[in-house]
Amino acid sequence: MSEKILVTGGAGYIGSHTCLALLQAGFDVVVLDNLCNGSETALERVSALSGRTLKFVKGDIGDTPLVCRLLTEHCITGVIHFAGLKAVGESVVKPLDYYDTNVSGTLSLCRAMQEVNVKRLVFSSSATVYGEEAPVPYHEALGRGKTTQPYGTSKAMVEQILEDLYRSDPEWGIAVLRYFNPVGAHSSGLIGEDPKGIPNNLMPYMAQVAAGKREYLSVFGNDYPTPDGTCRRDYLHVVDLADGHLKALDWLQQPGVDVFNLGTGQAYSVLDMLRAFEGAIAGSLPYRIAPRRPGDLPEFWADASKAENVLGWKATLGLNQMMEDTWRWQSQNPNGYA
Numbered sequence: 001m002s003e004k005i006l007v008t009g010g011a012g013y014i015g016s017h018t019c020l021a022l023l024q025a026g027f028d029v030v031v032l033d034n035l036c037n038g039s040e041t042a043l044e045r046v047s048a049l050s051g052r053t054l055k056f057v058k059g060d061i062g063d064t065p066l067v068c069r070l071l072t073e074h075c076i077t078g079v080i081h082f083a084g085l086k087a088v089g090e091s092v093v094k095p096l097d098y099y100d101t102n103v104s105g106t107l108s109l110c111r112a113m114q115e116v117n118v119k120r121l122v123f124s125s126s127a128t129v130y131g132e133e134a135p136v137p138y139h140e141a142l143g144r145g146k147t148t149q150p151y152g153t154s155k156a157m158v159e160q161i162l163e164d165l166y167r168s169d170p171e172w173g174i175a176v177l178r179y180f181n182p183v184g185a186h187s188s189g190l191i192g193e194d195p196k197g198i199p200n201n202l203m204p205y206m207a208q209v210a211a212g213k214r215e216y217l218s219v220f221g222n223d224y225p226t227p228d229g230t231c232r233r234d235y236l237h238v239v240d241l242a243d244g245h246l247k248a249l250d251w252l253q254q255p256g257v258d259v260f261n262l263g264t265g266q267a268y269s270v271l272d273m274l275r276a277f278e279g280a281i282a283g284s285l286p287y288r289i290a291p292r293r294p295g296d297l298p299e300f301w302a303d304a305s306k307a308e309n310v311l312g313w314k315a316t317l318g319l320n321q322m323m324e325d326t327w328r329w330q331s332q333n334p335n336g337y338a
């Protein structure tokens with residue numbers, strides 16, 4: 001019988017790509033998502049692409065009785081927990097919403113898991129937990145630094161909670177995955193990132209400029225201490241990232257708790273990204289140099305060796321693939337899933 005995985009937030013960007021990878025690898029999948037930022041259409045397309053069905057339940061991770069029921073009724077053996085709020089700027093304005101969903105929501109989920117004895121969890125964390133002063137490249141041994149916005153703090157808090165949970169009960173198996181900057185889309189062009197409103201992140205913003213939905217890209221600062229003056233990040237393809245979750249599940253055959261960077265180990269500047277995207281669209285992308293965005297760090301990237309050595313995971317898809325796949329998704333779905 002196939003193993004059955006509960007995927008919270010499975011109707012979102014990274015979740016939908018991971019559901020596809022799970023189904024293709026033979027897992028059965030139950031998705032719990034309240035659709036506050038996800039789409040049922042994404043899941044219909046995941047089913048079509050995989051030729052398999054998945055079970056979708058519209059609901060909240062904070063609904064403990066519902067989660068207990070799903071875990072037991074479906075004989076779930078592991079949970080991949082994507083559900084959460086992720087906009088850094090919004091988290092400064094609405095900290096209670098962020099702590100409520102990201103921290104209290106995760107606590108409720110863990111309580112439900114503990115109650116029904118499902119103790120295998122993969123958690124979506126973020127490179128932002130390294131804080132403002134960590135030296136690059138970020139290595140897991142650095143530990144968590146000082147975060148300055150509620151989004152990052154909420155991820156750091158959950159990491160601490162999960163470590164404490166394991167310490168209290170070593171039957172748990174918990175993989176904390178710290179994503180760097182996920183971009184791209186499935187090569188079919190059928191699933192991708194569908195931000196609501198004005199995109200906060202670089203890649204979807206560039207895609208909307210290329211599609212004619214926005215006039216130009218604002219490059220936030222060109223006076224950083226980097227080779228071309230613009231910020232540098234570790235962008236990784238979402239399909240590689242999805243695969244990292246399968247590797248983490250595999251590692252969780254044994255109990256334990258550990259954190260892993262999921263990145264490529266390579267940094268690109270905003271202008272590198274712009275030029276690479278111009279290659280994919282075979283045209284020029286209008287941009288203007290704008291003031292720095294508050295809170296942005298000049299540069300960070302992953303030391304990705306631990307994930308390779310322990311999980312057997314390594315990013316394989318390069319910058320051109322990220323750009324081509326983003327553009328295919330954007331041009332085939334000018335209004336996202338709407």
Ligand code: NAD
Nearest residue numbers: 009011012013014033034035036037038060061083084124
């Ligand atoms: P997303 O917004 O596309 O997906 C999150 C999903 O969770 C959405 O479908 C949303 O409807 C659902 N959701 C939110 N609150 C919920 C709740 N209370 N109950 C049930 N469902 C709920 O985001 P994403 O980019 O796919 O990110 C997934 C996870 O990865 C998040 O936890 C995010 O913080 C983390 N992460 C994302 C990035 C990134 O750049 N995208 C980087 C690092 C970490």
Ligand code: WQD
Nearest residue numbers: 086088126128200201202205218219220231233270293296
């Ligand atoms: C990348 C670079 C911007 C938009 C955030 C979160 C992080 C993680 C990923 C969730 C920066 C520049 C951007 C634009 C620009 N998310 N930029 N013009 O800030 O590295 O990371 O998303 O966990 O936690 O902090 O990603 O895509 O917003 O920015 O010049 O219109 O692009 O200044 O240098 P970031 P991003």
